[in-house]
Amino acid sequence: MPDPWFVTAFGAHYPALYAHRDEAEASRCLDLLPRLAPLEGSGPAAGLPLLDLGCGDGRHLVHLASLSVPVVGLDLSPPLLAGARRRLGSEGSASSAALVRGDMRRLPFGDDSLAGVLSLFTAFGYFGPLAANGGVVAEVGRVLAAGGHWFLDYFDAGQVRRELGTEGAPVTRARVVGPCAVTETRRLGPAAETVIKDVVLTPLPGREDEADALGVGPAGLSYREQVALFGLDDLDSLAALHHLERIAGAGGYEGEPLGGGSRWLLVYRRRDSGTRGEDA
């Protein structure tokens, strides 16, 4: 069976495609989040570890690692985890965080064991439309202690729908990224429940070896990303099923009002665990 898209898409080439998503941008995001809710959690969660879920190559971890609580980064991608290891190593001993290879649908952490879970830069919505992502939310609700927070940094789905239009007309962008020509074609999926991006990378003439080092062979690399387009109500309802209630939000890393920027920065608080036994 071929790999699912989220294995192919987050390969060694991924940091080159998103080079502008760097440590400086991560810092802006992490400056905002504590203004929405404490990263270290509150109540029984206070002081427990913090999880960067889908940590990628660690651009947020280098900042989080200076917090007073233990920090863990989890990701499925071996090349991105290797990048995180390099990045943390080069920041010196002040920046330590544990790194774990795992799948966000089955978290290797105990019930009520974490103060916070951060799903940053749309590290969420990868498994099909809406309800197909419930397993991840269930895991977040399970591992958070009461008073812990789930920080979800997700695109503003309303803006994506407006940009791509209800007819689903594709929008294509072509560019050169390092040793590759790249085309990215975005459109809405059926019933506007997902956003689809077809990505094609082709080695530039004479730069085949460099491309190969990024996992792009002579025949090129192509894949289709498919990310769920949640409405805010959908997200809130899914979260509520797992005892998570939205307590804060912003529309961008500068603290824009929710709906007034390009992103949704949402904070869900884990309610008291007295009701956990009623989970479906």
Ligand SMILES: C[S@@+](CC[C@H](N)C(=O)[O-])C[C@H]1O[C@@H](n2cnc3c(N)ncnc32)[C@H](O)[C@@H]1O
């Ligand atoms: C859009 S990237 C964001 C990475 C990082 N948070 C950042 O802001 O740079 C999504 C990340 O989720 C990871 N990922 C995708 N599917 C996953 C899964 N099933 N379990 C764990 N991580 C996964 C990818 O490998 C990738 O690093």
